[in-house]
Amino acid sequence: MPAALPSLRLGAHSLPNRLFVAPMAGVTDRPFRQLCRRLGAGYAVSEMVTSRKDLWNSLKTSRRANHDGEAGPIAVQIAGTDAPMMAEAARYNIERGAQIIDINMGCPAKKVCTKWAGSALMQDEPLATEIMAAVVEAAAPFGVPVTLKMRTGWCETEKNAQRLALAAQDAGIAMVTVHGRTREQGYKGLAEYDTVASVKAALQIPVVANGDIDSPQKAKAVLDRTGADALMIGRAAQGRPWIFAEIDHFLRTGEALPPPRVQDASDWLIEHLHDHYSLYGALAGMRSARKHIGWAVRGLPGGEAFRQHMNLLESCEAQVIALRQWFAELADQHERLPVSTLPLGDDGGDTDDASSQKEHAPKASA
Numbered sequence: 001m002p003a004a005l006p007s008l009r010l011g012a013h014s015l016p017n018r019l020f021v022a023p024m025a026g027v028t029d030r031p032f033r034q035l036c037r038r039l040g041a042g043y044a045v046s047e048m049v050t051s052r053k054d055l056w057n058s059l060k061t062s063r064r065a066n067h068d069g070e071a072g073p074i075a076v077q078i079a080g081t082d083a084p085m086m087a088e089a090a091r092y093n094i095e096r097g098a099q100i101i102d103i104n105m106g107c108p109a110k111k112v113c114t115k116w117a118g119s120a121l122m123q124d125e126p127l128a129t130e131i132m133a134a135v136v137e138a139a140a141p142f143g144v145p146v147t148l149k150m151r152t153g154w155c156e157t158e159k160n161a162q163r164l165a166l167a168a169q170d171a172g173i174a175m176v177t178v179h180g181r182t183r184e185q186g187y188k189g190l191a192e193y194d195t196v197a198s199v200k201a202a203l204q205i206p207v208v209a210n211g212d213i214d215s216p217q218k219a220k221a222v223l224d225r226t227g228a229d230a231l232m233i234g235r236a237a238q239g240r241p242w243i244f245a246e247i248d249h250f251l252r253t254g255e256a257l258p259p260p261r262v263q264d265a266s267d268w269l270i271e272h273l274h275d276h277y278s279l280y281g282a283l284a285g286m287r288s289a290r291k292h293i294g295w296a297v298r299g300l301p302g303g304e305a306f307r308q309h310m311n312l313l314e315s316c317e318a319q320v321i322a323l324r325q326w327f328a329e330l331a332d333q334h335e336r337l338p339v340s341t342l343p344l345g346d347d348g349g350d351t352d353d354a355s356s357q358k359e360h361a362p363k364a365s366a
């Protein structure tokens with residue numbers, strides 16, 4: 001695993017490896033997915049798109065549906081609470097290029113949860129099953145596989161992942177990803193893999209393990225513990241998108257790759273930023289690029305001071321010039337990136353993406 005096993009198939013698609021980028025609202029836009037794929041990820045799921053029809057033409061949703069030049073398969077995640085609306089969202093996205101539809105039952109965002117979407121759906125198994133069946137039925141005529149992403153359960157005493165995963169398999173879902181935390185945990189505590197292992201043991205369809213995978217060694221441990229068919233990595237890829245190549249190499253050879261050259265890391269980031277600016281435009285792009293730059297310099301010598309300075313810069317050109325210079329100075333001191341061992345953020349990720357949640361919150365009537 002991953003290269004030692006035959007490549008994973010999803011419907012008509014054969015994935016180049018079994019290392020996936022997790023969907024992250026506000027992060028895994030098309031430029032970031034392309035960057036991760038270029039640096040070793042075999043598959044990338046888009047940020048969630050609401051099932052609310054009235055928002056499909058909004059700028060945010062249309063950016064999220066931007067797959068220009070993206071290598072397939074194009075996987076679009078949908079979120080919502082109403083089976084017919086979710087079926088329509090699946091058809092709408094398929095007609096606009098989605099080759100795989102992923103149903104979000106993993107997001108703990110409050111505004112989504114009070115309206116019974118995301119991981120809150122795990123609490124209502126009949127509704128969750130109805131949604132899965134409706135989406136599978138909508139996607140079937142197009143030959144589009146439907147996958148499911150969920151957590152281990154609603155709370156510590158209600159870990160129903162295995163039961164729901166079996167219902168998913170019966171409904172025709174093609175692959176299940178399990179983030180090893182309950183909805184109640186948010187991003188607190190540690191991901192546990194026993195529940196992921198039990199889901200894997202119970203299912204015939206592929207199971208993907210997710211949660212807290214932040215190094216090649218951890219990836220191997222999670223794989224050994226769960227027997228999963230693939231691994232999904234989210235936060236550890238922020239600012240470190242080459243983690244996929246590192247994991248792939250370690251799983252194939254048992255050896256750790258050296259950290260990337262400072263010059264390469266700088267080039268990758270700057271190319272990513274240009275792509276990012278062209279998707280979002282100069283002003284919004286300059287602002288939203290700050291988080292990617294902050295992650296890239298996080299834990300590096302002088303990184304925090306640079307991040308604070310960079311947050312004061314008000315143009316894309318100034319960001320790029322400052323970054324080039326900062327990395328050039330780092331490259332004078334270090335040929336390869338000094339290794340940083342910072343913990344993964346536990347800021348709640350998607351729960352912080354307040355503006356996107358407005359868009360994801362279904363109508364009261366939904």
Ligand SMILES: Cc1cc2nc3c(=O)[nH]c(=O)nc-3n(C[C@H](O)[C@H](O)[C@H](O)COP(=O)(O)O)c2cc1C
Pocket residue numbers: 022023024025026027047048077104105106107149179210211212213232233234235236344348349350351
């Ligand atoms: C900023 C952020 C945004 C996220 N957005 C989504 C999302 O849109 N859909 C989803 O299913 N999960 C979302 N997640 C959860 C991740 O896909 C993943 O399950 C979680 O971060 C655990 O994996 P990790 O420990 O590798 O980060 C998000 C997480 C973060 C940090």
